[in-house]
Amino acid sequence: MAERFQAPRGTFDVLxxxxxxxxxxxxxxxxxxxxxxxxxxxxxxxxxxxLFARGVGQSTDIVRKEMFSFTDQGDxxxxxxxxxxxxxxxxxxxxxxxxxxxxxxxxxxxxxxxxERPQAGRFRQFNQIGAESIGxxxxxxxxxxxxxxxxxxxxxxxxxxxxxxxxLGTAETRAxxxxxxxxxxHAHEADLAREVRERIDDNPMxxxxxxxxxxxxVMAEAPTMLDRxxxxxxxxxxxVRRVLDQAGxxxxxxxxxxxxxxxxxxxxxxxxSEALGAQAALGGGGxxxxxxxxxxxxxxxxxxxxxxxxxxLLALDTDRKPPxxxxxxxxxxxxxxxxxxxxxDLRQKGVHAELDLAxxxxxxxxxxxxxxxxxxxxxxxxxxxxxxRDMSSGEQDEVELGRLVEVLGDRGEExxxx
Ligand code: HAM
Numbered sequence: 001m002a003e004r005f006q007a008p009r010g011t012f013d014v015l016x017x018x019x020x021x022x023x024x025x026x027x028x029x030x031x032x033x034x035x036x037x038x039x040x041x042x043x044x045x046x047x048x049x050x051l052f053a054r055g056v057g058q059s060t061d062i063v064r065k066e067m068f069s070f071t072d073q074g075d076x077x078x079x080x081x082x083x084x085x086x087x088x089x090x091x092x093x094x095x096x097x098x099x100x101x102x103x104x105x106x107x108x109x110x111x112x113x114x115x116e117r118p119q120a121g122r123f124r125q126f127n128q129i130g131a132e133s134i135g136x137x138x139x140x141x142x143x144x145x146x147x148x149x150x151x152x153x154x155x156x157x158x159x160x161x162x163x164x165x166x167x168l169g170t171a172e173t174r175a176x177x178x179x180x181x182x183x184x185x186h187a188h189e190a191d192l193a194r195e196v197r198e199r200i201d202d203n204p205m206x207x208x209x210x211x212x213x214x215x216x217x218v219m220a221e222a223p224t225m226l227d228r229x230x231x232x233x234x235x236x237x238x239x240v241r242r243v244l245d246q247a248g249x250x251x252x253x254x255x256x257x258x259x260x261x262x263x264x265x266x267x268x269x270x271x272x273s274e275a276l277g278a279q280a281a282l283g284g285g286g287x288x289x290x291x292x293x294x295x296x297x298x299x300x301x302x303x304x305x306x307x308x309x310x311x312x313l314l315a316l317d318t319d320r321k322p323p324x325x326x327x328x329x330x331x332x333x334x335x336x337x338x339x340x341x342x343x344x345d346l347r348q349k350g351v352h353a354e355l356d357l358a359x360x361x362x363x364x365x366x367x368x369x370x371x372x373x374x375x376x377x378x379x380x381x382x383x384x385x386x387x388x389r390d391m392s393s394g395e396q397d398e399v400e401l402g403r404l405v406e407v408l409g410d411r412g413e414e415x416x417x418x
Pocket of ligand 1: 082083084085114116121122123124125126127128130131132259260261281282283284285286287288303304305306307308309310311
């Protein structure tokens, strides 16, 4: 027997039963963004490898070990996008969007790729909804973005949502802080996990993310960036907090919140759900005022977030029944083609109409009509009038063939007088 295939490790198929809840998330997000004046952007599934190496950062896990990179037939170094912010900024710069009224507010929905160890809620191809607001350093931008993600989770009914908020200061204030943190880590080097010890110099802040108990004990004593913000950074954070407080959005101020990407400045945040297991992060983001310049563009402040669609769906109850058919057209063998044309006419009128495509007997077709939840069934058996059966009452009437589309197409929903 020929060898069978399976979806590659860390990937999944979305089957029809699961796609309905996914579509609801899409519609909720699209409506939320439309109300807030965000335009949809789509960027390619792969980009120059250097865009991520420079944008996301050489010392991050993503760039060091999680990218799906390849050389194409033209010897170009390319990478399946592991995240969306660097590509969106690339597009902002490439299309001269700094000439538009600022901030430019963009959102996206699509697949991203990271070569991580698969587990519940962690995949190698996953999907994100993301938002980027580019061109303003106002703390209202950060606040607007956080309020929107909070609103999305509320509207979808995601249970057990918690928000952590922090600030990483600016590149300058952080450089001094990192030096101080390195000192603390070197002083306790013997207690640190090997992974953390090896990265004291290139990425000391990742030590806050360690699960190792001894490392955690060292980090509990470490100074945090929140203690080292300069006056302007501190006021920016205070302004974001004032809006969240007045809007009644609860959060935990967390000086140990370091995100896995290097571009952040000032505000960082992460939403988690108690309904999720080890991979609890629903979504996160922050401000990244240096990225556009770092990617060769104008010096442009920006802020954004991305949320994992599979994580949202895992946290939600996603059992959805497919919508029932409005009409099922059952037909004797000689009438099957006529049934197909009737179904086509009904669908053109916006009616959800189905028919048998598997050669079932009339009795079998009535069962199939039940299975698809049809409210009404038409039975075509000869040249005479058709039978129209109401599936809940069992009542059956004759209808002239020529009037079927008119009778069935009238869904009784429109009120012409209204
Ligand atoms: P991130 O935290 O790396 O941020 O990813 C955002 C969300 O994507 C995570 O909170 C998680 O829900 C989901 N996610 C990430 N990796 C996986 C995975 N392997 N499997 C399933 N879900 C995953 C970013 O990507 C930034 N670009 C966010 C941002 C936008 N910052 C500023 N603007």
